[in-house]
Amino acid sequence: xxxxxxxxxxxxxxxxxxxxxxxxxxxxxxxxxxxxxxxxxxxxxxxxxxxxxxxxxxxxxxxxxxxxxxxxxxxxxxxxxxxxxxxxxxxxxxxxxxxxxxxxxxxxxxxxxxxxxxxxxxxxxxxxxxxxxxxxxxxxxxxxxxxxxxxxxxxxxxxxxxxxxxxxxxxxx
Amino acid sequence: xxxxxxxxxxxxxxxxxxxxxxxxxxxxxxxxxxxxxxxxxxxxxxxxxxxxxxxxxxxxxxxxxxxxxxxxxxxxxxxxxxxxxxxxxxxxxxxxxxxxxxxxxxxxxxxxxxxxxxxxxxxxxxxxxxxxxxxxxxxxxxxxxxxxxxxxxxxxxxxxxxxxxxxxxxxxxx
Numbered sequence: 001x002x003x004x005x006x007x008x009x010x011x012x013x014x015x016x017x018x019x020x021x022x023x024x025x026x027x028x029x030x031x032x033x034x035x036x037x038x039x040x041x042x043x044x045x046x047x048x049x050x051x052x053x054x055x056x057x058x059x060x061x062x063x064x065x066x067x068x069x070x071x072x073x074x075x076x077x078x079x080x081x082x083x084x085x086x087x088x089x090x091x092x093x094x095x096x097x098x099x100x101x102x103x104x105x106x107x108x109x110x111x112x113x114x115x116x117x118x119x120x121x122x123x124x125x126x127x128x129x130x131x132x133x134x135x136x137x138x139x140x141x142x143x144x145x146x147x148x149x150x151x152x153x154x155x156x157x158x159x160x161x162x163x164x165x166x167x168x169x170x171x172x173x
Numbered sequence: 174x175x176x177x178x179x180x181x182x183x184x185x186x187x188x189x190x191x192x193x194x195x196x197x198x199x200x201x202x203x204x205x206x207x208x209x210x211x212x213x214x215x216x217x218x219x220x221x222x223x224x225x226x227x228x229x230x231x232x233x234x235x236x237x238x239x240x241x242x243x244x245x246x247x248x249x250x251x252x253x254x255x256x257x258x259x260x261x262x263x264x265x266x267x268x269x270x271x272x273x274x275x276x277x278x279x280x281x282x283x284x285x286x287x288x289x290x291x292x293x294x295x296x297x298x299x300x301x302x303x304x305x306x307x308x309x310x311x312x313x314x315x316x317x318x319x320x321x322x323x324x325x326x327x328x329x330x331x332x333x334x335x336x337x338x339x340x341x342x343x344x345x346x347x
Contacts, residue, residue, distance in 0.1 A: 001177050003177055010185060016192045016196065020195055020196065023199065087262060090207075103210065105213070105262070123298075126298070154257070
């Protein structure tokens with residue numbers, strides 16, 4: 001092996017390690033975001049997005065940029081802080097240079113149901129959703145550049161197929 | 174640098190092998206996660222593509238099936254099984270890569286949200302099943318694919334042949 005080949009292979013190895021590190025950082029970003037969402041730390045979540053990020057969460061409509069996103073998080077904050085459990089699983093992350101994308105499976109397990117102006121403790125109900133996200137290297141860290149989220153089960157959102165390419169599950173009648 | 178020493182070459186090749194093992198583990202975990210997501214989304218027509226041409230599956234009481242044609246027939250047959258709004262969680266992967274082959278053990282949960290009562294579905298919460306995947310994977314020209322997939326339920330009511338197929342053995346921790 002001559003010096004040129006050695007240097008080329010060493011540079012390629014370094015690039016492969018960097019890509020593995022990028023994938024891990026993106027997973028950590030998404031996991032931290034969801035933990036903050038579960039803990040209702042809305043203020044900490046805004047900085048996870050690029051200044052021009054596009055976000056589409058269920059029926060809330062498309063939001064662009066941190067100002068619109070702050071308004072969305074504010075509305076979600078006002079909806080209360082139910083003691084629900086969140087799971088984020090099955091990440092499939094790909095990175096190309098300074099851009100990344102990923103698919104995730106999401107579950108929310110409920111513990112309270114509203115009754116007569118109050119709430120009762122009940123365990124069992126859950127939702128399953130999907131994240132399709134875009135990421136961008138932004139300075140020294142990764143941030144969300146796009147986030148699309150829809151429910152798929154037990155009853156999928158009406159536009160889940162159009163947005164995520166997932167056929168809605170059967171609906172109880 | 175004017176010359177490359179044997180020690181430098183050995184260290185580079187060792188580094189490349191370690192990177193390949195990590196990349197392979199990542200690719201296998203993505204393969205299995207995508208497979209289960211497609212099962213959850215009932216994209217049965219896509220499932221045979223996750224397997225090597227001569228792969229073997231052994232799914233609960235269905236008996237072994239070998240080759241993509243038989244595997245495709247098995248999964249497409251699931252289309253006829255009604256299952257309204259079930260949720261799936263795949264967790265705790267332990268994937269061990271050895272060159273172009275690998276093994277993987279996973280935990281699987283299915284959350285149900287409905288049951289059939291007098292021929293009609295009713296909403297039921299809290300019902301779940303836990304299963305185990307014991308799989309082998311092989312590197313193919315198209316990337317990593319399943320070579321062997323064995324799946325059994327373990328809780329709350331284990332499949333009757335769980336012990337016979339060796340899935341009650343203690344798994345390796347690394």
